[in-house]
Amino acid sequence: MNVVVCVKQIPDPAATPSLDAEHRLDRSGKLILDEADTYGVEVALRLVEASGDGEVSLVSMGDATDVTGIRSALAMGAMRATVVSDPLLKGADALTTAKVLAAVISRDVPDLVLAATESSDGYTGTLPVQLAELLGLPALTFATSVAVESGDVVVHRQTELGYDEVVAALPAVVTVTAGVVEPRYATFKGIMAAKSRTVEVLSVADLGLDASALVPRQEVVSVELAATKNAGEKYVDDGEGAARIVAFLERIKILAGSAS
Amino acid sequence: MSVSNLWVLAEPARGDVTTTSKELISEARRLGATVTAITWGANDDVARVVGSYGASRLWDLGDLGAILPASVVANTVASLLEGETPDAVLIPASNDGRDIAGRLSARLDTPVLTNVTGLRDGATLESEHPIFGGTHTVLARLRDSAPGLFVVRAKSFSATPDGVDVALRESVTPVTSSRTATIRSSHVEERNGPALEDAKVVVSGGRGLGDASSYALVEELARLLDGAPGASRAIVDAGWVPYSHQVGQTGKTVKPDLYVACGISGATQHMVGMKGAANVIAINKDPDAPIFAISDFGVVGDVQRVLPALIELLKARA
Numbered sequence: 001m002n003v004v005v006c007v008k009q010i011p012d013p014a015a016t017p018s019l020d021a022e023h024r025l026d027r028s029g030k031l032i033l034d035e036a037d038t039y040g041v042e043v044a045l046r047l048v049e050a051s052g053d054g055e056v057s058l059v060s061m062g063d064a065t066d067v068t069g070i071r072s073a074l075a076m077g078a079m080r081a082t083v084v085s086d087p088l089l090k091g092a093d094a095l096t097t098a099k100v101l102a103a104v105i106s107r108d109v110p111d112l113v114l115a116a117t118e119s120s121d122g123y124t125g126t127l128p129v130q131l132a133e134l135l136g137l138p139a140l141t142f143a144t145s146v147a148v149e150s151g152d153v154v155v156h157r158q159t160e161l162g163y164d165e166v167v168a169a170l171p172a173v174v175t176v177t178a179g180v181v182e183p184r185y186a187t188f189k190g191i192m193a194a195k196s197r198t199v200e201v202l203s204v205a206d207l208g209l210d211a212s213a214l215v216p217r218q219e220v221v222s223v224e225l226a227a228t229k230n231a232g233e234k235y236v237d238d239g240e241g242a243a244r245i246v247a248f249l250e251r252i253k254i255l256a257g258s259a260s
Numbered sequence: 261m262s263v264s265n266l267w268v269l270a271e272p273a274r275g276d277v278t279t280t281s282k283e284l285i286s287e288a289r290r291l292g293a294t295v296t297a298i299t300w301g302a303n304d305d306v307a308r309v310v311g312s313y314g315a316s317r318l319w320d321l322g323d324l325g326a327i328l329p330a331s332v333v334a335n336t337v338a339s340l341l342e343g344e345t346p347d348a349v350l351i352p353a354s355n356d357g358r359d360i361a362g363r364l365s366a367r368l369d370t371p372v373l374t375n376v377t378g379l380r381d382g383a384t385l386e387s388e389h390p391i392f393g394g395t396h397t398v399l400a401r402l403r404d405s406a407p408g409l410f411v412v413r414a415k416s417f418s419a420t421p422d423g424v425d426v427a428l429r430e431s432v433t434p435v436t437s438s439r440t441a442t443i444r445s446s447h448v449e450e451r452n453g454p455a456l457e458d459a460k461v462v463v464s465g466g467r468g469l470g471d472a473s474s475y476a477l478v479e480e481l482a483r484l485l486d487g488a489p490g491a492s493r494a495i496v497d498a499g500w501v502p503y504s505h506q507v508g509q510t511g512k513t514v515k516p517d518l519y520v521a522c523g524i525s526g527a528t529q530h531m532v533g534m535k536g537a538a539n540v541i542a543i544n545k546d547p548d549a550p551i552f553a554i555s556d557f558g559v560v561g562d563v564q565r566v567l568p569a570l571i572e573l574l575k576a577r578a
Contacts, residue, residue, distance in 0.1 A: 017392055093371045123509055123529075124374050126411075129330065129362025138441045139330065139362075142355050144503070154444075157328075158355065158503045162449040166328060168441035177510075179497025218371045221386055221399040231553050237561025242569035245541060246577075248557045252539050254461065254485065254518050255577070 001148065001170075002054040003044040004105055005078065006115040006128070007037040009062050009069040013120055023220035024091055025121060031062070033069035036116035038076070038183035039176050043146050044114050045077045046181065051148065054111070055079040059104045061089060061097050064201045074194035075186035081197070086204045091216045094122075098130035099214065103207040106135060112153060113173045117142055128175045138168035141175045263381050265346040266293040267407070269333070270310050270318075271354060272302040279457070280352035282313045282419035284412055288350060289314030289422075291381050296346070297427060300324050300333060300434070311427035313419060318427040321434045326444075329356055331437035334363030339435050341368065341407065348385050348408040361411045372409040373400055375509070375532075377416045385410075393528040393550060394535045414457070414513040415536060449502045454488050456505065461487030462516045462534070464507055465495060468523020468544055468563055472500035477567040478522055484574040490514065490534075492524045508533035523563040526551030543567070 009031035011017060018026045044056040056078040060070060064085035074081060084100050092100070105113060113135070118125035132139035143155035144163060153172050156163045186194070204211055235244055249255040266288040270281040277299060288295040297310040300321035307318045319340065324332055337349065337360075349364070351357045353374065365372040378388030380399070387410055389398040402408045456462065463485065465478035475495070482489040490512070491505040507514055508530040519537035524530060526542075526549055534540070535554055542555040543566050552558045559566055 023398065094374075095365050095369070095371045098366065117510065120529075125358050125510075126362035126365060126372055126374055129359050130366040132439070133331075133334070133363045133366035136439060138439045139359060140328070140441050141359055159446070160354075161504060162447040162502070164446045165444040166441050167444055172441070177497065177503075178493070179499065216371075217403045218373060218400055219403055221401055223391075224397045224399065226390060226394055226397045232556035232558065234547075234552055234555070234558035234560060236547070237559050237566055241543070241559040241561045241566045242573055245543075245557065245559060245566075245570055246573050248541065249485075249518075252518065252556075254539075255574075 001048060001051040001112065002110040003048055003056050003112045003114060004110045005037065005040045005044045005056060005058050005073070006101060006113065006131070007041070007058050007060050007070065007073055008034045008119050009060065009067070010034045010119060010121040019223060022091065023223050027063065031066060031069055033072050034116065034120050036118070036120050036178050037073065039178050039180050040114040040116055041073050041076050041078060042181045042183040043176055044112070045184070047112065047146065047148055057081065057110075059101050060084070061092070061100050067199050070199055071194045072186060074197045075190040076184055077190060079197060080200070082200045082202060084202045084204070084207065088204050088211050088214060092214065093216055093218050094124045094127045095130050096214045096216065098127050098134055100204070100207065100209065102131055102134040103209055104202070105131070109135070109171055111170045113137070113171070115173070115175050117175045117177055128173055132173035135173070138172045139175070140166050140168055140172060143174050143176045144180050146174055146176060146180070262383060263291050263293045263347045263385055265296075266291065267296045267298060267346045267349045268315065269349065269351045269357065269360060270297040270299040270302070270306070270315075271352050271357060272299055272306075275303045275305070277302065277306060277309060278352055278354065279419060280354065280412070280414040283415070283417040284350045284352060285310055285313040285315050286420045287379060287417035291379065293347065298337060298340075300329055307427045307429040311425045312421040314422065315427045316425070318429045319432045320429055321432050324434060326442060328359065328441045328443065330359035330363050331439045332434050333360050334367055335435035335437050336432060337364055338367045340432065346407045348410055351409065351411045353411045353413045358411060361409055365409055370407075370409060371402060372411060373402065374411040376410045376412040379410070390532050393526065393531040415515050449504055451504065453483065454486070456488045456490055456507070457512050457514055459488035459514070460516055461485040461518045461520070462490045462507070462514050462537070463487050463520040463522065464490035464492065464524060464534070465522045466492035466524030466530075467494045468525070469495070470523070470564060472498075474564065475500055477563070477571065480571050481520065481567060481574070484571065484578070485518070487516070487518070492527070492530050521551050521555070522567060524551055525549045526554070
């Protein structure tokens with residue numbers, strides 16, 4: 001089976017994030033593969049390996065000046081990648097991104113499209129389902145396990161109370177939670193092989209998309225400092241940490257004051 | 261005032277609608293709008309429930325069967341929007357809510373604003389979004405998009421049953437979809453004590469616990485404080501505890517009187533789910549952990565030492 005995984009290069013979450021002059025997340029620093037995407041890549045590799053044929057490919061949208069992050073997913077075992085990179089897409093909202101990725105994926109619809117439930121930088125969390133709607137496919141979201149059974153995809157979907165077992169006919173879009181599987185480390189062989197794999201870079205025009213339909217339609221009015229309380233007391237535990245917490249619990253009346 | 265007509269998706273929950281749905285209906289009413297609730301799979305009492313929070317009309321799609329509802333609900337709402345254009349559709353930030361919003365956005369070719377924690381009625385409806393762990397608030401709006409689609413987080417507003425009327429209920433025939441996914445079976449994970457989202461005290465554990473078995477300390481402390489145990493996404497992803505325990509962006513939003521963060525560093529993902537707590541106690545080895553910046557009381561120390569000592573002290577008082 002053929003599986004396409006949506007991946008994204010994001011600013012390193014370990015670095016302090018900042019906004020640019022247009023109130024957008026500053027993406028000018030080094031970008032890395034969103035760790036949330038490695039789970040989808042791993043699930044895809046396992047499904048393709050189990051099926052015995054086909055391949056995993058990657059789609060992405062974003063600046064393609066440095067595709068080190070994409071290469072790291074190729075090093076895990078994906079065979080090729082397509083990155084749509086175009087100044088026209090700066091500030092694109094999730095729906096615009098979905099339109100762009102749908103244009104790439106619809107050139108050759110795979111058996112399965114995988115994505116993380118949300119990216120670790122924007123957290124919008126709607127792209128995969130927008131993509132499913134544009135491609136005319138079922139969407140099975142928040143999956144903690146993914147299996148393929150005779151032309152159907154079967155997932156465990158997180159619910160408030162536990163999980164549902166959900167099934168749909170392929171092709172379909174599935175979003176996976178982090179932790180669904182343990183992503184493999186790229187081997188030296190994988191890293192070497194990834195260097196020669198194709199990373200196709202496309203523009204909006206290459207996809208035949210109408211640029212006027214991609215204009216951002218959401219705007220930031222302002223960014224304000226949130227009213228957050230100041231940090232309170234802090235003690236280094238010297239063996240009295242627990243007792244100090246008890247005293248604090250009494251002060252805020254969670255515990256009744258001690259008699260002594 | 262620019263807002264006059266708002267639709268709210270009232271997500272069903274075991275014969276009722278979810279608390280977030282009630283919060284959204286209340287807020288829509290407070291904004292001065294005529295409120296229409298849209299529901300499915302609910303019981304006969306829902307017209308009274310949504311009416312009591314301020315909806316004057318209820319569109320009821322009825323029982324959709326054992327499917328993921330997003331595709332059918334989005335199709336039906338899209339068809340209802342052909343006859344009427346509200347200022348906005350407010351959607352609860354749940355798994356199904358997010359899916360419906362995504363489908364509807366693509367169907368209508370209109371963007372959707374998610375992770376909304378506040379609404380302001382200006383020249384147009386504007387939405388508040390916490391970023392960078394909640395230290396900043398982005399105020400956003402949609403351009404040339406009617407209706408606006410907003411996915412709103414739980415506990416952003418209070419649910420106040422101030423209306424007394426029963427909403428006028430109209431049955432709506434669902435618009436079917438060929439894109440559905442079927443629910444084969446549902447599995448409920450056992451849990452005792454108060455529900456996480458309603459508990460006055462929440463004690464949560466994170467990676468700093470060291471290993472899965474140490475989560476028992478979190479559960480024990482929660483029990484002693486009549487609270488509910490919660491968790492960071494990191495240890496849910498690691499399989500230590502079920503997803504139903506997760507507090508944060510992709511988990512539950514809690515606003516307890518007391519939140520005790522044990523071995524939780526305070527990633528943005530976690531903070532947005534708990535920063536509304538009245539009091540926060542943090543126990544963490546790393547003195548620079550971001551969680552201390554929003555804590556009323558912090559102990560820099562090893563949870564493996566502090567928690568057993570704290571549990572002993574509380575037991576001695578009991």
